[in-house]
Amino acid sequence: MRPLFVVLKPLCFLALLGYCPSATIRPKEGWQVYSSAQDADGRCICTVVAPEQSLCSRDAKSKQLRQLLEKIQNMSQSIEVLNLRTQRDFQYVMKMESQMKGLRSKFRQIESNRRTLLTKNFQELKGKMNELQPLIPVLEQYKTDASLISQFKEELRNLSVVLMAIQEEIGAYDYEELQQRVLGLEGRLRNCMNKLTCGKLMKITGPITVKTSGTRFGAWMTDPQASPKNNKVWYMDSYTNNKIVREYKSVSDFVAGVESKTYNLPFHWAGTNHVVYNGSLYYNKYQSNIIVRYSFESGRVTTQRALESAGFHNVYPYTWGGFSDIDLMADELGLWAIYATNQNAGNIVISRLDPQTIQVLNSWNTEYSKRNAGESFMICGTLYITNSHLTGAKVYYSYSTKTSTYEYMDIPIHNQYFHMSMLDYNARDRALYGWNNGHQVLFNVTLFHIIKTDDES
Known part of the structure; x- marks a missing residue:
């Protein structure tokens, strides 16, 4: 077989002087060898495309x-x-x-x-x-x-x-x-991105402070199911005695304080662990274990259902209190509820919910005490729990619903403003939304992924 460069050289010369790439071909910078083969005489035949700078057009x-x-x-x-x-x-x-x-x-x-x-x-x-x-x-x-x-x-x-x-x-x-x-x-x-399977949390960086507003406790969020052009932000100040949800068309409007709409909910909420999912707000009704689904489009409650055996009204809150007994969240796999029951000795229970009916589809009992957890969030069906809501907090424990196994971890999270009362993962943004002592912040997450190759099913 002749050396490859011997055949490449005249081909390159021809490409420079006489070859006009098709409009559908967008070659990268530099020479590209698209294919090579051996002809009947044993010579290497290569297809070469010249750099874009020599486009005949x-x-x-x-x-x-x-x-x-x-x-x-x-x-x-x-x-x-x-x-x-x-x-x-x-x-x-x-x-x-x-x-x-x-x-x-x-x-x-x-x-x-x-x-x-x-x-x-x-x-x-x-x-x-x-x-x-x-x-x-x-x-x-x-x-x-x-x-x-x-x-x-x-x-x-x-x-x-x-x-x-x-x-x-x-x-x-x-x-x-x-x-x-x-x-x-x-x-x-x-x-x-389509080849990325659900990843394992490896690192949390930040936070980035988006805005400083409201009381010490609250929640802010975007809809992980919304289209890329829909960047609405919802803002819910305080952990109780409030029914007002403020809507902003974008993060920039949120920062500037330009409201687009205000919703007056029919019931007060409890805690700060609400979630917006596919155009609806899911929250815990005050002084109950009832989950309410409120449609922003219709402006009314479409579904409400009690979460059987779930503790409420500061029976099993996170370490900071604030009626944070029931934590609603969403990830790549759907809608979830995190809570504790007497049957599980006050330890955390993970339940996957039907977004339409709020019925429990499946549940997993962990061995981590709800009262010892600072905050928690779901990523790809795995629950990650922090050991505190104060300075020095870290992701200490994780539970995989896929394998029904747990793992102790040591992933620091920078609690810049000393008191975390809300921490939720957004699968679309691949970021953690936090309410840090009256500051609305974002954390970046680093996940370990397994890349699927084209020949894998």
Whole structure:
């Protein structure tokens, strides 16, 4: 078999001089070998695509730009000649101006004493007129130069139109190319994300402080089931004695305090562990173990159901209290409720809920005391529990509903403002939303993923 570079070299030469890639091909920077094979004589045959910089579609534009450049250069030379001539003629004009002033003075003398008019005066006058004679062609040349300047102005106007047209055409081409690249990258990213299986939490970084508002306790959230264009934020201040939900069209509106809508719920909520999922708000009705589903679209309660045996009203809260007995949350797998029961000795119970009916689909009993938990959140069907709501908190325990097994962990979480009263994972944003002592914050999470290859089922 011949060396690969021997075959590549002539192919590269041909690609540079005669190959125009199809509009549907978007090769990356640098040379690309798309395929290689061996022919009947044992030679390596490769398909090579030249870099994008040699796209043939740019040839017409390059030719126009070259012609434009030549025209401007010729124009610059003509203007330089005109400038030199003007400087020379200006010296003539200055000299003739002085002579004309002398001639005017002579006329005044003659006019004041006509009787003394002598032949000598006529001779002097004639001499002055002869000296002024060269001024006539100079002035004629100025007329020609003025015409030339007008011509230059017209050419410049035409060149400007051509240049703007080329600029717009090239600009449109570059924007279109850029847009195609962005779409291509988005497609590649989407394909990559689709290959990501549910990951294991490895690290929490942040927080980023989005806003400082409200009381020490509260909740804020976005809908993980919403479309990418829907970035509404919902805000619920305090852990009880409140029924007002504030809606913002975007995070920027939330930061600026520009409300788009306000909802007055029919029942007070308990705690701060609410969740918005697929256009509905799920929350724990005050002084009960009832879960309420409130539709933002219809503005009314669509479903409410008691969570059997769940403790409520500060029987099994998180370490900070605040009627945080029942924690509602969502992840990649659906809607969940975290709570404790007497039957499980006050330890945490995980229940997966039907979003429509709020019925319990399945439950798992853990051995972690609800009262010893600072906060908790679900990622890919695994519950992660922090050991405190104060400074020094860390993710200490996890329980996998897939394997029904638990694990002790040691993942620090920076409690910047010393008191965490809400911590929930958003599967769309792949981030933790937190209410940190009157500060609305975001944490980034690092997950360990297993990438599915194309040949895997």
